[in-house]
Amino acid sequence: MIWLIGNKGMLGSDVGYFLKETHKDYIASDIEVDITDLEELKRFISDKKIDWIINxxxxxxxxxxxxxxGKAFKINAEGALNIAKIAREKEAKLIHISTDYxxxxxxxxxxxxxxxxNPMGVYGKSKLEGERNIQNIIEKYFILRTAWLYGKNGNNFVYTMLRLFKEKEVVKVVSDQWGTPTHTKDLAGTIIKIIQDKSxxxxxxxxxxxxxxNWYEFAKEIYERAKKHKLIKKNINIIPITTEEYPTKAVRPKNTYMSKEKIKSSFGLNIRDWGNSLEEFLMDI
Ligand SMILES: NC(=O)c1ccc[n+]([C@@H]2O[C@H](COP(=O)([O-])OP(=O)(O)OC[C@H]3O[C@@H](n4cnc5c(N)ncnc54)[C@H](OP(=O)(O)O)[C@@H]3O)[C@@H](O)[C@H]2O)c1
Known part of the structure; x- marks a missing residue:
């Protein structure tokens, strides 16, 4: 049996959507089964045979x-450790999601x-500690680092831009942070593929x-495609700005472009270009 943890989140809800089709008997939990409470996790699956855990x-x-x-480390580091402990006890394989940060x-x-x-901020540090906690106690893990996620069921950059395009005439977006937008559906599909492969x-x-x-080019692409699909009607002036002009509490890495060669060759994946995935997302919504 598969246990999906975080099924109400942006990525988790898409994973759940696929699991309904591929593995009907999966079980799922979210905030009601607190991952920072090991006993609560144990109680939830006490009598169940678990082959895979997706966190x-x-x-x-x-x-x-x-x-x-404190809260970030409790959930991202200690929570991940608790889940790994359950995976060890149940002899289950763990698919865990981490980050480019x-x-x-x-x-x-x-x-x-x-x-x-070499994470710059608390979030990245807490996620790295989560990775290491998992690696320290189990061998059967898949840690998938992803980036710039957007999906139907969660706050994300695409929704923010669509809202700003409705509210404003001028939108300023940073153009000196580089990476790759990722549709949750594509990552969810890869998670399912790993399980189906019994990898x-x-x-x-x-x-x-x-x-x-970069975020500016991403915003322009959202605008042009949304305009084509008549999701927005008026003209917007999108202006590139520097990170210095848009200070945030957490320091963002300048370039987190990640190579996918390892995952593509290991699982025979054909990954979609970010523009094509964005197009599908805009059509869906
Ligand atoms: N979003 C991105 O751009 C991005 C980029 C790179 C990597 N990632 C990684 O991708 C994964 C999925 O991200 P996402 O954006 O889908 O996250 P999300 O939408 O924030 O979903 C996370 C889910 O976990 C739940 N949760 C929080 N604390 C919990 C706890 N103590 N016990 C049980 N459940 C708890 C949340 O519930 P509440 O909402 O009630 O707190 C939420 O439903 C994460 O590992 C994230 O670090 C995300």
């Missing part, structure tokens, strides 16, 4: 984490799984959509 739950408020590091963003070119992490190619993997862009 999509996390503390994901990057800026807020700077003000509440484990990197400092100073590398030129793409980050591979062999690059040393034992454990380890850390990078997964985003294909291509590389």
């Amino acid at each position: 999509c739950s996390a503390y994901t408020a990057v800026d807020k984490a700077e003000d509440e590091p 484990v990197f400092d963003g100073e590398k030129n070119g793409s980050y591979t799984e062999d690059d040393d992490p 034992d190619k454990y380890g850390i993997y990078h997964f985003t959509n294909e291509g590389r862009t």
Whole structure:
């Protein structure tokens, strides 16, 4: 049986959507089964045979984490450790989601799984500790680092832009942070593929959509495609700005473009270009 943790989140809800079709007998939980409480986790699955655990739950408020590091570490580091303990006890394989923010963003070119992490902020540090907690106590894990996620059921950059395009005439967006937008549906599909393959190619993997862009170019693409589909009617002036002109509580890495070679060759994946996935997302909503 599969246990999906974090099924009400943005990624988790898409994973649940696919699981309904592929593995009808999966079980799911979210905030009502607190991952920071090991006993609660144990109680929830005490009598169940679990083969796979998918952890999509996390503390994901990057800026807020700077003000509440205790909470971020409790959920992202201790919570991940608790889930790994359950995986060990149940002899289940664990698919855990991590982030590009484990990197400092100073590398030129793409980050591979062999690059040393060096997170800049509390969120990235707490997620890295979560990865290491898992690696320290189990071997049967897949840690998928992803980036710039957007999906139907959650707050994300695409929804923010669509709202701003309705409210304003001028929208300023940072153009000096580089990475790859990722549709939750594509990552969810990859998670299902790993399970269907009954894979034992454990380890850390990078997964985003294909291509590389910055937030300004991403915003322009959302605008142009939304206009084409008549989601917005008026003209918007989108202006590129620097990170210095848009200060945030948490320092963002400048470049988190990640290589997908390892995940593509391990699982025979054909990953969609970020523009094509964005197009499908806009059509869906
Ligand atoms: N969003 C991105 O751009 C992005 C980028 C890179 C990596 N990631 C990673 O991708 C994964 C999925 O992200 P997402 O954006 O889908 O996250 P999300 O929408 O914030 O969903 C996370 C879910 O976990 C739940 N949760 C929080 N604390 C919990 C706890 N103590 N016990 C049980 N459940 C708890 C949340 O409930 P509440 O909402 O009630 O707190 C929420 O339903 C995360 O591991 C994240 O770090 C995300």
